[in-house]
Each structure stands twice: as structure tokens, then as C-alpha cells.
Amino acid sequence: MSEPCQDVAHLGHVEIHTDRYEESLDFFTRVFGLTVSAEEGGSAWLRAWDDYEFHSLKLTRHHTTGIGHVGYRCVSEAALMRRVAAIEASPFEGLGWVEGDLGHGRAYRVRDPFGHVFELYWDTRKYAPGPGDRPALKNMASRFHGQGACPRRLDHLNLLSGDVSLFRDFMVTCLGARITEYIQLDNGRLGGCWFTVNNKTYDLACTEEHGGGEGRLHHVTYATDQREDILRAADIFLENGVHIETGPHKHAIQGTFFLYVWEPAGNRVELANAGARLILDPDWEPVCWTEADRRKGQAWGLKTIESFHTHGTPPVKG
Template structure:
């Protein structure tokens, strides 16, 4: 068994594209409870109250919804150099940028499906203004309790034309560990739940029902309790937010969930729960089509749009 890579620490932030920037911003500030950390150009940078870096969400005006890019932070400058060399060897590298708000130079690349990623090390820690200064030094920000009061970006779920190829890429090049996967009877891999840490999932690849590439399934934001997920559902209802899947518990990865669409059309999850993996030789769980047909953990069957909808939207094949 090859020794695991430990050069990449975590997903630092994700950029979400929206054709309705004002409405999407109101959603993330008033309903999700995030704070505006910075504004630059056509983008607003937002944070949850538990984010230790300056932000975890970059919201950018665009013609269509979707994922602008996903940013990963390396463990060290040396780790960054090693991963850049490995990425360049795949032919998927795009080169260096000067960085963005809150972080230094970043190396841009794509996964085999065409999702845009960047990798950096230098980053600014969050320094709260006086009105958000916490009572205890081990908290990055005061808890204000506005809206759903999401704590941080938890995971990113992307759609892919070929799950296995992308899963293998992030394992071999970036050091992700595979914890759970779905494989059909014909050997097709239709889902992979991966992580850089002990968390059961931080990056998910799911097969695109339409065979398209580079699309987003959802961004997920963490809260500490199931009750907070239920409260978020009440807030969605009272604010006219479309709920695609009401609160329940996943079978895969065992997380508690609420799914809705933000005004720009992107699917958003409020999540908690799941499990941690401490074993160095953990054997990934492989689910069959028959097992997945049972539905979610408590037998709730998944709505069809959860398997087909992604951003940007595409026309179903004839």
C-alpha cells in the first residue's frame, strides 16, 4: 500500500457564479447568515462565523450559474511546489496567477472533467472588526446568529462525465483519500466521496446524467446540529427559497441534509453529522445500484432532479 500524500490541506474556498448577484448576495447574508468580508470587481467575498481564513465563498456575477473555481490550500511552500510539478506532468496545468483577495500566488489547473481549480499556500488569517470580535481567542469571529448562521464551507460536489478518471486524478495527484463510492453492475463508477482529512467527505464526484462536463452539483455549508438544519428549512420556507429535498439523513456518508436553490439557480446544502475516519488503512465502502435504490438512510427516496439537475443547466439529450 502506497503511503498517502499529505501535501494538500483542504478546500479553502469556492467561487460560485450567479446571474442574479444582488438576490444571491441577500440569500447568503440574510438567510444563510454569512458576513461580507470584501468586495472587488464583480465579486463579493463571504465567510461563515467559523472560517479561520478571510472567506470561504467568492460570489461572482456571471451570465450563467455554476462553479467558477475551487481553491485548495497546500500545507507548505514546498508541498505547493511538489503538487504543481505533479499537476504539470498530467498536462492539465494552466499556470500561475498573482492570487486573489486574501491569498498569494496560485497555480491554476483543471481536473480531467474541466472543473477549474487553483492551489496556493500563502493566505491571510481573518482579523475581525470590533463588532465581530469573539469573546474567546480560539474562535475566529463572534457568533451573531443571523439566519441559518452557517459556520463554514463543508464540501463541494461536482458532476463529471467520467467519475473514475476524476477520482483517480485527485487521489494520485492531490492526495485525496477515497472513503465511499458507488459502482453499478456493469462496473461504471457513478459516485465517489473523497477527503483530505478524517471527515467522511470534502469533495464528491457524481456522474453527470447528461454526460456533460464541468458542472456543479452543490456547495454544502456546515452547521453544528440537526436542529440548525431544521431551522434553516423554516427560514427557506419563510423566505420563498425552493426546497428540493427536506431535512433527512443520507445513506452515503451519513450526513444530515437540507437542499435548496439559491436565487442564481445553484443548489445549496445545509449539512451536519456524518462520521470521521481515523484508520490509516481504511477500506472504502462500495455501494451497489440495488443498495442505493433503497433511498436515503431512513428510506426516503431521492427526488429525480437531484440526479439530473446541475449548474450551468444543460438540455437533456434527445
């Protein structure tokens, strides 16, 4: 096993498109429990109460749904430049530099083979709480406000691709990511792959596209402190007419306690208690899950519903 790269620090933010902007913003703030750091030009920059950066979700008005881009923060300016050099020496499509955003400085963008856009950056804008948002404990990013489901932080996202093996090569080459778990199909293809750039078990998953789309989002996930937070959130979603797709339950892969819902525009959002497992073993061997393993269902036997394999955003025409 090669030595971990460690040029990239963590998943920083995700941009999601919505064609029902006002309804989506209401969901993410009033019901889901994120707060608005800024809003201008058809976008809102949102964060959970213990996200240290200015934003972890950018919600953008658009003619359709799905993902705009994925942002990863590097560990230093030098590390960023090493990643840029690796991308530009690779067969993958470097898109060049952008000037940045309200939440961070200049960033280098690269497109994976399936159309998802990633950006890598170092200079960031850290959240500065005002008097009404200042925490009692100075080691918290902001105070616990208790609004809606009120997740603690951004955790991970899941992207769809037509060839998980090719996406794996992209993540390893461009981000220096490690693989922690994967699904090996009987036909020889990879059905899914879970990646980390640090000691978390994963910050991004890629699963095989079964809905006929291209460059689609499967879901974005925020983490709670405990399982009971997710059970309470299920009642909050129920009371607010939010479509609960599956859960609460426990995944076999990665062991995450989960709840999946669709926000008003149809983007899938997950709440997960995902903070218990860390990969501290420096020569961790990726865990292989077979089709026979997957037929057993989730950890406690819940069978995966059909929409979980086929629904993604944007929707496929026809």
C-alpha cells in the same frame, strides 16, 4: 494501500457564478447567514462565522451560473511545489500560476478533464475580526452572529463528471486525495466517489453527470453544529420563499444529515451536520455502495428525487 499524501490541508474556498448577483448575495448573507469580507469588481468574498480564512465562498457576477473554481490550501510552500511537480508530470492540464486573490497569495491552477478549475495555494489571508465581530472566546474565528441559517464553516462540494473513474484519477494524482466511499454501478462504471485530503470523511464528492452538461456544479455545502440548526434553517428558507429541493433527512452514504435548497440563480446549496465522522484509520478501506444498496433510498428510506440526478449548474441548453 499507499501512504496518505497529506500535501493538501483542506478545501479552502469555492467560487460560484450567478446571473442574479444581487438576489444571490441577499440569499447568501441575509438568509443563509454568511458575512461579507469584501466586495469589488462584480464579486463578493464571503465566509461563515468560524471559517478562519478571509473567505470560503466567492460569489461572482456572470452571464450564467455554476462553478468558477475550487481552492485548496496546501500544508506548506514545499508541499505546494510537490503538488505542482506532480501535476506537471501528469497527463492532466496544468494551467500555471495566477497572482492570487483578495483572500490568498499566488496559486497554481489545474483543470480536470471535465472543465472544472482547481487552484492550490499556501499563502493565505486569515480573517481578522474588527471590534464588532470579535468573539468572546479567543479560539473562535469571529463571533456567532445568529443571522439567517448561520452555518459554522465550509464543508464540501459535489462536482458532476461524465466519467467518475477519470475524475478519481485526477484527484488522486493532482491533490493526493484518498477515497472514502464510492458507488459501483452494475454496468461496471463508478456512479460516485467521495474524497478526502485530511481526516474528514470527505471534502469533495464527484457523481456521474446525468443532465447532459459539462463541467457542472452539483452543490456546495456548509456545516452546522447540530441537526436542530438544519430544522430551524428549513423554516427560515420557507419563510423567505427559498426552493427546498429535498430534506431534511439523512444520507446513507457518509451519514450526513442534510437539507438542499436552490439559491435564487439556481445553484444548489446544502446545509449539513457533517462533523461527527472522522477517518482516523490510516488503512481505511473505501466503502462500496451497489445499485441494490442505492435502491433502498437514503438512510431512513427517503427516495432520491429525480432533480437530484439531473439538476446542475450551469443549466444545459434546451
